Amino acid sequence: MKDRDPRISELEQYAKTDVDAYKKGDKPTLATHKELGLLFGYSPSHTGILLHQAGIRKERQGARFLLEKLPFPPSQELAWTVGYLSAIGGTAAGREKPTQLKITAKAACPKIPARNKFEQMAKTLLGTTPTITRHAHSDGRTSEVLFVNNKNTVPRLGNLSEKDFVNTFNERYKWIKQDALYGWRFVEGRFEASANCESRNNHEYGIRFSVNDTEFLNFLVDHLKSLGILKPRPYFIHNHQAPHAIGIFNDRDLKLLAINISSTDEGKENFLANLRKIQLTDRQKTPPQKDCKHRWFIDEPNGPTSDAMCKNCGGEKSFRNSEGSVFNYSLTNK
Numbered sequence: 001m002k003d004r005d006p007r008i009s010e011l012e013q014y015a016k017t018d019v020d021a022y023k024k025g026d027k028p029t030l031a032t033h034k035e036l037g038l039l040f041g042y043s044p045s046h047t048g049i050l051l052h053q054a055g056i057r058k059e060r061q062g063a064r065f066l067l068e069k070l071p072f073p074p075s076q077e078l079a080w081t082v083g084y085l086s087a088i089g090g091t092a093a094g095r096e097k098p099t100q101l102k103i104t105a106k107a108a109c110p111k112i113p114a115r116n117k118f119e120q121m122a123k124t125l126l127g128t129t130p131t132i133t134r135h136a137h138s139d140g141r142t143s144e145v146l147f148v149n150n151k152n153t154v155p156r157l158g159n160l161s162e163k164d165f166v167n168t169f170n171e172r173y174k175w176i177k178q179d180a181l182y183g184w185r186f187v188e189g190r191f192e193a194s195a196n197c198e199s200r201n202n203h204e205y206g207i208r209f210s211v212n213d214t215e216f217l218n219f220l221v222d223h224l225k226s227l228g229i230l231k232p233r234p235y236f237i238h239n240h241q242a243p244h245a246i247g248i249f250n251d252r253d254l255k256l257l258a259i260n261i262s263s264t265d266e267g268k269e270n271f272l273a274n275l276r277k278i279q280l281t282d283r284q285k286t287p288p289q290k291d292c293k294h295r296w297f298i299d300e301p302n303g304p305t306s307d308a309m310c311k312n313c314g315g316e317k318s319f320r321n322s323e324g325s326v327f328n329y330s331l332t333n334k
């Protein structure tokens, strides 16, 4: 009997490892016939035949079909992306084109650094680099549409438009609520995509998240509260039932938010840096919670003591500076 080309076994082994990694969610896409062919010296169609003969082709198809229904595994990147997409009406798995993520118009593309970050995330998670299409309008304006096309991975995100968000969240993203690190990354993504930073007289700060859907508004208010924000304030359009925004205006809440998130946008990051420097009055401070594993964010020294706020519970405490200096090195102020 003629010896079998040893490359076939190598190809089979490689394709098996590939499909196993894909099934575990370690890889966003399966290697294509073309990619496999190039590695082992076969044409794409011959590669297909060899995989079929080894029974791997069927396994690959099955894995693809099953995985489309499976949510992505939890990660901070995914939590950020879900927050980002919730803000810009990103419709994944919509009715018309369930395989395409389309992000339109000015809302789509907040600021270039945030968009770059999203593109990077999309590539890692979805295995596809987004493309930007420009539309010229008859009046000379142009708008941009950001597309992410991947029929295997985009459906796994679920529909993240505000209107469908809460359903999708309950189905796929409950883990975001189970760990404050994930919870804050979600808020950070939302903040990057759309949030107004306001200040008067270089103090009297405020942050407003614009919101269009009532169910989503309630969701976001609850979420912010679960992260220790005491007074997220809902706004409704004057004389209408329609929601408009959630505002955070008290110094203690703003500081807690700012020590937990950062921005790729220079203007927003400078704004957050100012919030992190807010010195709270005794009346504004809240005591540390007993059952919290505190993570202290320490202020600039102020006389013999330094104030510190816990990133988890928002509680305040003073450290003597001899003590504080040790803490400054061992704790990361972000």
Ligand SMILES: [Zn+2]
Residues within 6 Å of the ligand: 288, 289, 292, 293, 294, 295, 310, 311, 312, 313, 314, 315
């Ligand atoms: Zn704490």
